Amino acid sequence: MTSAGRCAATLIAGLAWTAPLHGQGYRLRLDTRMQSVAYRGWALDSVLASTVVVGPTGGLVSPDGIAVTCDGAAYCSLFRPGPKRSSLPLVGTADLSVWGFGVPGLRLQAKVRGLGDVENRDIWPGVRPTLQLLDGYAEYVTAPLTVEAGRTHVTTRFGFRGFDGGRLELRPFGRLLRLSAYGGWSLARGLDLPVTSPELNPLGDYQPTDRQIVAGGWVAWSVPRFGGRIGYQREDDPSTNGTTFERAALDAHAAISGEVSLAGGADYDLTSGDWGSADVALSYVRQSRRVAVGGRRYRPYFDLWRIWGAFSPVAYSAAWASGAFSPAVGVDVRVRGEFYQFDDPGVSVALVSVEDDGWRWSVGASMARVERWTFNAAVHQERGAGAASFGYEGQATFDPSSFLALTAHGARTRRPLEFRFDDSKAWSYGMRADLRPRADTRIYADVQRYDETRERGDAAALSWNQVRINLGATFAVGSGADHRPLHPAILRIPDARRPR
């Protein structure tokens, strides 16, 4: 049995043991989703060097017209359009919270996900292992204290990191001061699997034999108008006795007035001696108006069980501004723009020019002035290192009743790449139905057609299309006063459903 399975079994056993206790409460959310998707990639092939010919643009091509790369060997290589590959991933998630064991403040929390592919093809990423424990811990909370044990997460400037272990938080002066320490066996970054999992090694690369040990803590304060946190985290590889991660960070938020606030932070990489990512944002919020300006600096980090940190990745610095306002009742407008510039990488070759700066902007609007109708539209463009894109999208939602919403949507995208001839154009358009027969039940179905054209100067250009289907259902049940309808925050974070 995997560690995730053991944790789930322990949790279920604990729940069964405590079930008869008086006053027990629970909250359970079941979420099931399925999608039908397809994609086309590339397939490496080769032809005899003696068979290549000069193509219409002057370059060498294969007998069937696809550009080839020849290095003097007997064979030349080429990339053909790959096969159409389709998949039907199916995911079910159960989020359970149980309390009332006779110990006030004690709660058990578990979030378990079952995954699979209905067509049983190894095509779509993220459907293995078939059972994943996202979190599963016991929590004890009193006014000055929080204790957690099990599989849990900490949210820090270093990311959303999971681990199997414990966390302690002390609040000796209420919200004024919080002291936290945590530690345990680390889970991989961006995924709740150990770094030793084969699912994390699709390239057959080096992989640690043991899980890292993570330890960290923070001091946080919150006084009227000013809150902040200073944190530290490190990870060590027990198999090599080496440190794979060690960083310190500062985050702060100041309410300058009731309408103006300043937020930001930075982290420092103690292993390389470099400043990591940083950001600052000045926001003005008044009723339906929000204006924000800020700057940020992004430097990727790599765990030191891999070699990439020694390749000296450079940071970029960006300045951005965004705004949201209502020019009329029922109309919301959103704008955003950003410019970024990479640091000097310390290397350049005259034969290859590479973009080292870029910009991106988007404008969106929502209108709810017609009874039972809501309209959304957005335009976005970005241009810079590696790739560019330009697109627009729109949707119209009709609410014939309180339990049904019908949406028609469409989007157009154009995306050229910097390092490969592959200018992709895509159209998508479809219909979506959201059904809420009860306050604690939500069902949706989305069908869309997707047409893609890839432009190249050879026979590898292609056009293809597909129909994508998304189905899902969410149910929430519970007991007592905490039985709740589906909270908007669990459906999605607030503006996630709007086109950007």
Add this chain to the structure above:
Amino acid sequence: MTKLPLVAIAMAAAAAAGPIAAQAPDSHGAADFLKRHGTLVRQDASECQVCHTRENCLECHIGSPQVAAGFFTAASGQAVGMPVQRHAPPSHQGGFRDRHAPEATATPQTCAGCHVRSDCLDCHRPDAASGGGGYHPTGFLSRHPASAYARETSCSDCHSAQGFCAACHVRAGLALDVTLGQGYHDAKRFFLVGHGQAARQSLESCVSCHAERDCLTCHAATGAQRFNPHGPDFDAARMKKRNPDMCAVCHGANVP
């Protein structure tokens, strides 16, 4: 017994009059009411309880139910209380989802007023069946290279570079288990010899297809080419002190 007909008459009259149109007090219309209502409740909740029950508070405060502990529950046979209108605070407008990290990290207790921590996993641990319409807009897959090369946001906060990015790129034929120089980056004729700048700028994108062995073909100190991959500010002594085994991958037993 004599009261029963009176109750029936009263109920019939109420039914004939139709539902009562509730009018929120003037205080609820203030621009900062959403922000100040917690303080008002802590000062004196008796006025709030005239209309609201514990269930009403929990419409939003599901993440911190203790704030409603002083309210009466909607027991059987009693009114359910005046429902509240749930909506996001003004601070959440205009791309807040992309830039919520600093505030969420500095003052998580504010977020916990409405959000449950495990709900963060819905976005930060996306599942394989999440189609368009979630965090990313519909059709994002087609244009994700532009957002990923110069990270529009930190992709790795939600996606594993190996388990998600590389896993998909392998299936799409972008990541290859063959020697370099096959001509995928055909828009730059001499990309192989001049890839240094692109690599340092977007190394996270490179390693979503390339394994360590690809780069070590030329960059290992023990190999034939021995091209130095370290930047001008590289602090070798510092990294060696933290994790000498990483240095040994390229330098072998002779780590300088």
